[in-house]
Amino acid sequence: DAKTTQPNSMESNEEEPVHLPCNHSTISGxxxxxxxxxxxxxxxEYVIHGLTSNVNNRMASLAIAExxxxxxxxxxxxxxxxxxxxxxxxxxxxxxxxxxIFGTGTRLKVLA
Amino acid sequence: xxxxxQTPRHLVMGMTNKKSLKCEQHLGHNAMYWYKQSAKKxxxxxxxxxxxxxxxxxxxPSRFSPECPNSSHLFLHLHxxxxxxxxxxxxxSSQADSSVDTQYFGPGTRLTVL
Numbered sequence: 001d002a003k004t005t006q007p008n009s010m011e012s013n014e015e016e017p018v019h020l021p022c023n024h025s026t027i028s029g030x031x032x033x034x035x036x037x038x039x040x041x042x043x044x045e046y047v048i049h050g051l052t053s054n055v056n057n058r059m060a061s062l063a064i065a066e067x068x069x070x071x072x073x074x075x076x077x078x079x080x081x082x083x084x085x086x087x088x089x090x091x092x093x094x095x096x097x098x099x100x101i102f103g104t105g106t107r108l109k110v111l112a
Numbered sequence: 113x114x115x116x117x118q119t120p121r122h123l124v125m126g127m128t129n130k131k132s133l134k135c136e137q138h139l140g141h142n143a144m145y146w147y148k149q150s151a152k153k154x155x156x157x158x159x160x161x162x163x164x165x166x167x168x169x170x171x172x173p174s175r176f177s178p179e180c181p182n183s184s185h186l187f188l189h190l191h192x193x194x195x196x197x198x199x200x201x202x203x204x205s206s207q208a209d210s211s212v213d214t215q216y217f218g219p220g221t222r223l224t225v226l
Contacts, residue, residue, distance in 0.1 A: 034214075042220070043116075043219055043220050044155070046214045046216070049212055093211045098157075098160040100215060
């Protein structure tokens, strides 16, 4: 599976937008980009995913570079409840394996 | 609520005890997973069951024994564990034959081995 690189930590002020970057320079053509987050004392939860085009849902937006070697998760207005570890994961549904490889993620701190 | 429940939420056991962790999914999924999350380390996939058949076992010691009696239930039987097995154990489920097999996680069982 292709590897992703994320900053260890980021800070944001409440009510401001947050851009969480992810580099995946060895991404293959069939890799989907997934984002999950893990709130304190909880299991990870799905945030968003995309393949080539930018995606929006009620939680966040995903901006994918034209060459797909990087992506950015955008939280439009950070709240204290968004403080979590955010994981960027590449997943090829045709790989024949069931593995999601979680790295160390980005710990987001939201300041009141 | 993700549709995946785990019991117990917390467990303390001695090295000679035998205990079991239980996971139940209410999402109609056909694949279930056990992950281990140790302090300061990434999630590690332990076992995967698809259609009640074990399809992945990532070099997990035999003191961990999974069981999947049906597509909704998954167990992890524990015996003669070591203190380094203390961790958060997470269960997840997904629809594995879809093109985007989003995983839904339970809240985890916090295990402490004394």
